Amino acid sequence: MRVPFSFYVIGIILMSGCSNLSVLDSKGTAADSELKLLYLSIALMVIVLLVVFSLFIRFLIKYRERPGQENDFPTQIEGNKKLETTWIVLPFVILFILAVPTFATTYQLDNKAESMDEPLVINVTGKQFSWVFYYPEFEITLENEVKLPVDRPVIFNLHSEDVIHSFWIPQLAGKKDVLPHKENQLTLTPLETGTYDGKCAEFCGASHAFMTFETTVVEQETFKQWTNVADKQED
Amino acid sequence: MKALLDYFTSLPSDILLADVSFIIIAVIICYLLTKHSKWEWLWGWITSTDHKKIGIIYLLVSFLFFIRAGIEALLIRMQLAFPNNDFWVFQGDRFNQLTSTHGTVMIFLVATPLLIGLMNVIVPLQIGARDVAFPFMNSLSLWLFISGGILINVSFVAGGSPNAGWTSYAPLALNDYTPGPGNNYYPIGLQVAGLGTIMGGINFIVTILKMRAPGMRFMRMPLSTWAMFITSILIVYAFSALAVALLLLTFERLFGTVILTGGEGNPIIWQHLFWIFGHPEVYIIALPAFGIFSDVISTFSKRKLFGYPSMVFAIILIGFLGFMVWVHHMFTVGLSTNITIFFALTTMLIAVPTGIKIFNWLFTMRGGRIRFDTPMLYALGFIFTFVIGGVTGVMLSVVPADYQYHDSYFVVAHLHYVIIGATIFGVFSGVYYWWPKMFGKFLNEKLGKWNFWTFGIGFHFTFFPMHIMGLMGMPRRVFTYPEGEGLGFLNFISTCGAFLMGAGVLFFMINIYITTRSTQKNTLRDPWFSRGRTLEWTIPSPPPPYNFARLPLVKSREPLWEAYENGYKNIDFIGEYEDIHMPNSTSLPFFMGIGFLIASFGFVFEIWVIAIMGMAVVFLLMGIRSFQHKSGIHIPKEVVMAEDKGAED
Numbered sequence: 001m002r003v004p005f006s007f008y009v010i011g012i013i014l015m016s017g018c019s020n021l022s023v024l025d026s027k028g029t030a031a032d033s034e035l036k037l038l039y040l041s042i043a044l045m046v047i048v049l050l051v052v053f054s055l056f057i058r059f060l061i062k063y064r065e066r067p068g069q070e071n072d073f074p075t076q077i078e079g080n081k082k083l084e085t086t087w088i089v090l091p092f093v094i095l096f097i098l099a100v101p102t103f104a105t106t107y108q109l110d111n112k113a114e115s116m117d118e119p120l121v122i123n124v125t126g127k128q129f130s131w132v133f134y135y136p137e138f139e140i141t142l143e144n145e146v147k148l149p150v151d152r153p154v155i156f157n158l159h160s161e162d163v164i165h166s167f168w169i170p171q172l173a174g175k176k177d178v179l180p181h182k183e184n185q186l187t188l189t190p191l192e193t194g195t196y197d198g199k200c201a202e203f204c205g206a207s208h209a210f211m212t213f214e215t216t217v218v219e220q221e222t223f224k225q226w227t228n229v230a231d232k233q234e235d
Numbered sequence: 236m237k238a239l240l241d242y243f244t245s246l247p248s249d250i251l252l253a254d255v256s257f258i259i260i261a262v263i264i265c266y267l268l269t270k271h272s273k274w275e276w277l278w279g280w281i282t283s284t285d286h287k288k289i290g291i292i293y294l295l296v297s298f299l300f301f302i303r304a305g306i307e308a309l310l311i312r313m314q315l316a317f318p319n320n321d322f323w324v325f326q327g328d329r330f331n332q333l334t335s336t337h338g339t340v341m342i343f344l345v346a347t348p349l350l351i352g353l354m355n356v357i358v359p360l361q362i363g364a365r366d367v368a369f370p371f372m373n374s375l376s377l378w379l380f381i382s383g384g385i386l387i388n389v390s391f392v393a394g395g396s397p398n399a400g401w402t403s404y405a406p407l408a409l410n411d412y413t414p415g416p417g418n419n420y421y422p423i424g425l426q427v428a429g430l431g432t433i434m435g436g437i438n439f440i441v442t443i444l445k446m447r448a449p450g451m452r453f454m455r456m457p458l459s460t461w462a463m464f465i466t467s468i469l470i471v472y473a474f475s476a477l478a479v480a481l482l483l484l485t486f487e488r489l490f491g492t493v494i495l496t497g498g499e500g501n502p503i504i505w506q507h508l509f510w511i512f513g514h515p516e517v518y519i520i521a522l523p524a525f526g527i528f529s530d531v532i533s534t535f536s537k538r539k540l541f542g543y544p545s546m547v548f549a550i551i552l553i554g555f556l557g558f559m560v561w562v563h564h565m566f567t568v569g570l571s572t573n574i575t576i577f578f579a580l581t582t583m584l585i586a587v588p589t590g591i592k593i594f595n596w597l598f599t600m601r602g603g604r605i606r607f608d609t610p611m612l613y614a615l616g617f618i619f620t621f622v623i624g625g626v627t628g629v630m631l632s633v634v635p636a637d638y639q640y641h642d643s644y645f646v647v648a649h650l651h652y653v654i655i656g657a658t659i660f661g662v663f664s665g666v667y668y669w670w671p672k673m674f675g676k677f678l679n680e681k682l683g684k685w686n687f688w689t690f691g692i693g694f695h696f697t698f699f700p701m702h703i704m705g706l707m708g709m710p711r712r713v714f715t716y717p718e719g720e721g722l723g724f725l726n727f728i729s730t731c732g733a734f735l736m737g738a739g740v741l742f743f744m745i746n747i748y749i750t751t752r753s754t755q756k757n758t759l760r761d762p763w764f765s766r767g768r769t770l771e772w773t774i775p776s777p778p779p780p781y782n783f784a785r786l787p788l789v790k791s792r793e794p795l796w797e798a799y800e801n802g803y804k805n806i807d808f809i810g811e812y813e814d815i816h817m818p819n820s821t822s823l824p825f826f827m828g829i830g831f832l833i834a835s836f837g838f839v840f841e842i843w844v845i846a847i848m849g850m851a852v853v854f855l856l857m858g859i860r861s862f863q864h865k866s867g868i869h870i871p872k873e874v875v876m877a878e879d880k881g882a883e884d
Contacts, residue, residue, distance in 0.1 A: 020721035022708040023639050031639070038636040045626035052622050055597050060615070063536070065604040070764070072537070072604055073800060079542035080598070087594040088587065095583045098633060103576050106634040110572040128412075163407040164502065166567060166642060170708035174638020175567045180406060180497035184569040197720075201642040201710040203400045205407060206327040209713035 027196065027217070028172030030188040033105050040101065044094050112153075112187040119153040119187070122146065126158070126165035126178040126200065129207040138227045144213045149223035150193050156186040166202035169215050175201050190217040247324050250392055257392075282820040284370035285780055286355050289377050291673065293352025294666070296381055297345050303388060304340040305740060307333050309733055312697075316730040318718040330714035331398040332417070336391065338401025343425055344384045346520040346658045351376075351435050353665050354463045354523055356673055358439065360771035360778065361457045363448025363787045368441040370818040371860075376435040378828030383428025386835050390420040394840070397421040400712060402509060403484065405495035405502040410488055419488055419839040422481040427831050429474050429481065436470030439463055448770070449809065450789035454547070457769045458540065461547050462526025465554040466519050472558065473515035480508035489841060503568060510561035518557040520654065522550055524661025525592060528614045531664050532596050534766050535611035536603030542595045543792065549588035549595075556585045566637045575634055582632035589625055593618065606764070609683030613664035616691045617656055624652030627702070645705025651698045663687070663743070671762040675776045676755065682746040690739025696732025700725040758882075760805065761795070768796040773806050775882040781815045781870060784808070784879035812879070815870040823863075827856045 026035045124146075125132040133142040148154055158167050158178040165178040167186060176186040178200075200211035218226070243251065268274050280288055311333050314322040325333055359367055367373050390396045395417035399408035408418050443464045447456070456464075484505065486492045493499040533540045540546060562570065562578035596618060605611070627649040631637050640646055663686070670678045704725050709716060716722050758776060761767035770787055771778075772795050785808035791797050794806045834849025836842075 021703070021706045023706040034635040034639050037633050038630070038639065041630045041633050041636060045630060048626055049622065052593060052597070053619075056615075056618060059597060059600045060605065063600055063603050063605050065537075065606050069604050074537050074603055076539040076796075076800075077541070077602070078539065079545065079595075083594075083598065084542050084545055084591070087590055091587045091590045095586060095629075098629070099580065099583060102579060102633045102635065106576060106579070107572055109635055109638075110575075160497075163412055164404060168708075168710070170639065174635065175641050176638075177567045177569060179502070179569070181501060182569070197708060199708070199710055203331075203404070203407070203642075203712040205412065206331065208331075208710075209715050 022170040022197070026171055027192040027194060028169075028188045028190050030109060030173035030186075031171060032191070033109065034174050037101060037105055041098055044098055048094070109187075116153040116155065116187065119155045120149065121155050121157065123157045124159070124167060124178070125161055126167065126204075126211075127161040128163065128205050129200075129211040131167075131198070131200075131211070131213045133213075135227070138230065140227065140230045146198070146213060146215050147223065147226060148190050148215065148217045149220045150190050150217050152220065153187065153189045158184045158186060163204050164202050165200045165204050165211065167198070168201040169196050169198040171196045172215065172217075177202060193217045193219060247329075249324055249329075253392055278822075279820070281825050282374075282822045284366070284374050284818045284820055286359050286367045286370065286373060287673065287778065287780075289373050290352045290355030290357075292377060293348050293355060293380070296384065297348040297352060300340050300344040300384055300388070301349070302740070304337050304345060305737065307337040307340075309737055311337060312730040312733040314714060315716075315726050317727065318716055318720075318723045320715060326714055328398055331400070331712070332391075332396040334712055335398050335400050335403075335421075336387065336396045339387060339397065339421065339425070340384075341654075342401060342516065342520075343428060344380075344387065346654060347432060347516075348380055348384075349662045350466075350520060350523040350658065351432070353527070353662060353669070354439070354459070354466075355435075357665075357669060357771060358460050358463050359442065359446070360672070360774070360782060361460045361769055362443060362446060362451055363770050363783055363789065364442065364446035365781045365783060365815065366818060367438050368446055369438050371821060371824065372434050372438055374821065375824040375827060376431040376438065378824045379431030379434070379831060380428050382828040382832045382835070383424045383426070383431065385832060386424035386427065386839070387420055390417060390424075394420075402513070403505075404509075405484070405487070405505040406497055408484065408488075408505075409496060410491075411496075416839050416841075419485075419841075422484040422488070423835045423838050426478060426481045426485070427835055429477055432470055433474045433478070436467040436474065439467035440471070443467070448783075448787050448789055451770075452789075454544070455789055455792045457526075458529035458543075458546060458550075459523065459526035462522040462524075462529075462550055465550050466522045469515045469519050469522070469554050469557065473512045473519060476508055477512035477516075480505060480512065483508070485838070489838065503565075506565055506568065507561070510564045511558070513564065514561040515554075515557045517653065518553055521657040522553065524617070524657045524665075525550065527661045527665040527668070528596065528617055529599075530769065531610045531614045531668050532599050534668075534763060534768060535606045535608060535614070536600045537766055538599050538601075538603035539793065539796075540595070541598040541601075542591075545591055546595055549591045552588040553585060556581055556588070560585060563632060563637070566634055567641050579632050579634045583629060586625065586629050593622060593625075606766075608667075608763075609678070609680060609687055610664045610668035612684065612687045613660045613667065616687065617660040617664070620652055620656030620660065620691075620694070624649060624656050627652065640705060642711050643705035644701045644709045644711060647711055648698045648701035648705065651694075651701075655694060655698075663690075668763075669771070670750075671757055671759075672771055672776045672778070674750075675758055676750050676753065677757055677762065678750050679746050682742050682749070686739050686742040686746060688739075689742060690736050693732045693735025693737075693739055697729050697736060698732070700729050700732075704729075760882075765799060768793040770794065770806075779878055779882075781817060781875070784815075784875050785810050785812060812872050812876045814872050815875055816867050817870060818867050819865045821865075823856050823860055827853055830856060 026032045121136055123134040123136060131144055133146045158176055160178045160180040162180060166175045167178050168175040172190055173186060173188040176184050194217055196215040198213040198215050200208060204211065268277060280292060283289065310325055314320055314325045314330055395415060397418050397420055399413055399418055403421050406412060443460060483494050487495050495502050495505050529540055529546060559581045560578055562574060563582045566575055631640055631649060667678055667683055704722060707720065707722060709722055760775060761772040762776060773787060774782060788807055788809040798806045830849050830852030833852065834846050837846025837849055
């Protein structure tokens with residue numbers, strides 16, 4: 001049978017690849033609130049799947065044609081008002097449970113920049129096929145790598161020199177498109193030190209696959225020292 | 236001679252292989268046609284205005300495109316089978332050409348026309364009509380689709396394929412970033428094919444509104460017909476939006492307008508227009524499949540469709556909401572939060588009518604006598620697959636979580652669950668179901684089951700791991716990925732699954748070959764064990780050119796089933812036999828297609844003489860058509876009577 005077998009497959013895959021599921025292993029504020037909704041939606045959807053699949057399997061077994069029934073005329077019914085109302089109303093309830101936190105979190109994520117305390121501003125320029133990070137506060141420029149202090153809010157001002165790119169650090173935050181004619185903002189606060197992969201998620205040409213960068217989150221003290229040293233090197 | 240040889244040796248090996256195999260196949264086909272003196276037979280099909288023949292050509296041609304785009308899918312999977320892989324020539328730009336044409340061909344030249352073809356055969360039969368409303372336009376739709384299809388397929392060997400993705404986003408698709416003819420093929424080829432689709436939509440609307448048999452009220456139409464009716468309305472609106480978008484892109488590329496560039500113009504205009512088309516397109520290719528499943532599940536369960544009115548209402552609601560959700564493809568663009576929220580809400584709402592449909596299908600089976608023949612297996616496989624695709628769809632509507640899923644492999648998994656799960660399973664189900672009606676022969680059931688299980692299991696192995704790849708942070712449309720992120724194992728499973736699906740399609744082809752070769756005819760009106768419920772099962776298989784010798788009188792939603800329950804063998808037909816008026820066959824649509832093809836090449840390569848010549852051919856033929864006086868042919872009463880009596884016995 002296919003149903004149990006595919007669950008078995010899922011199990012194996014989850015066990016073998018768990019540590020690499022970067023979206024589920026969030027280390028930043030934005031990714032955290034996104035992950036909470038992800039779990040909520042999975043939980044609700046698992047309920048839906050269980051209901052549908054158990055009815056599905058039950059009906060298939062119970063009402064299969066058995067030998068000798070070939071010339072039967074089973075009773076024909078038009079429908080059932082109560083049942084039909086049930087499966088119109090219940091989805092609304094599920095969607096309501098899902099919609100409220102969705103809307104709240106969307107507003108919160110999109111309007112974070114105004115309420116931030118001393119954010120670190122970084123201007124990001126995407127171009128075929130690399131990323132340039134500029135820290136106006138320290139006048140430092142980095143290519144294909146970015147350094148962030150832990151626990152300090154960051155604002156990325158995103159801008160593209162050519163085609164549309166998309167800025168994505170799965171463990172810290174979801175995507176934001178990088179447009180050639182308009183500046184977009186992405187805000188987040190890294191919560192743990194470490195090295196995280198960053199990538200371009202919007203198809204942008206021949207070497208789209210190689211348009212990656214490395215994000216390093218360090219202790220605030222280390223970050224301060226680094227900015228001092230980097231500043232001096234620039235001079 | 237030497238120059239020619241040099242040119243050929245300079246070609247990359249894959250294009251050379253494509254050229255050679257194309258020439259070999261063309262030679263073999265010409266040889267076979269000549270040997271069996273079948274050229275005249277072929278011309279008869281090309282010039283036919285019979286909706287059944289046109290539908291069958293639609294199915295055949297889109298199946299050929301399906302093979303081509305399927306081979307591309309296998310090449311994509313080969314390149315992605317291992318981390319840091321270098322398969323053949325498909326890295327970087329060549330890989331992008333693969334993914335772009337795979338998507339474009341599968342959506343526009345496979346999913347859409349497969350269903351249009353099937354419905355072309357079935358809808359007139361289901362409503363008791365002798366043909367569609369505009370047989371000439373029907374033929375023209377077909378040849379415009381083939382013309383546009385040839386154009387997009389030929390790009391591979393002539394000038395390079397489109398390489399900006401099947402969504403062809405500006406500014407990447409503009410001259411600055413992808414110069415050359417490659418990306419010209421996309422808007423021009425799709426424009427030609429799209430014109431044909433719009434005409435097809437209008438044709439279906441008028442046919443269903445005006446050509447129904449006496450007593451076939453709206454609320455008595457079979458679900459396939461209902462679905463195609465709503466789909467046709469979606470086609471007219473959505474493909475018009477696409478036509479505008481393609482026109483802007485064409486102008487931008489050929490004449491340097493600055494509508495879609497950043498700065499003076501705005502590349503987001505393309506995204507809006509494309510998705511205003513693109514999301515209804517999902518329903519254009521899903522609704523007819525829903526219709527097919529409704530008919531199949533009801534027939535093979537021996538039960539009346541549960542909640543018919545709510546099924547119709549759900550289709551209408553899905554069609555309506557389908558136009559109000561397009562921004563969910565653009566959540567990460569950075570539009571205002573209020574807009575995002577509105578579209579998240581409408582997207583979630585679509586789950587309600589879809590849920591109605593799923594539960595009605597389940598409860599149709601309850602209390603029935605379910606048979607597991609291949610059409611039903613595909614319908615059941617659809618329910619299993621589509622529910623998974625549906626719940627991931629709801630997950631994608633959760634905006635903040637979508638920031639993570641968007642443009643990752645999670646989306647690739649979701650869209651294949653929905654499109655293969657509904658459209659391709661639907662077409663397989665419908666083809667197995669109506670094959671005896673179309674050709675008077677059953678497809679082999681044993682091979683059908685092999686076909687279903689390999690394709691179905693292969694499908695889940697291919698696409699289920701992609702959900703997880705997405706959560707591991709693998710973006711779409713990358714031609715390689717680094718080692719040591721755990722992606723290698725999942726990708727390898729996915730590649731194996733893809734080959735299993737390929738084997739499934741191979742079983743299907745073998746099945747068609749064996750069935751066509753076999754001489755065992757099945758001329759039963761209702762070959763599915765007398766379980767038929769609707770009008771198409773009341774006439775001979777295959778139906779005569781005029782379908783109905785006398786018109787049926789429809790008194791209920793399921794006239795044939797009602798007749799069976801009352802102990803009759805068939806329904807009542809009304810009136811006396813009379814001469815039947817049928818449309819002439821015509822070669823004009825075929826030549827108009829050629830005219831468009833010539834013109835399109837002119838536009839693609841910006842050689843204006845050729846473009847003008849091609850358009851001149853088109854307008855000349857339109858002129859001829861306008862002044863042509865052809866009043867159709869009459870099939871005499873005696874012939875009709877004799878044939879009808881013959882079919883009775």
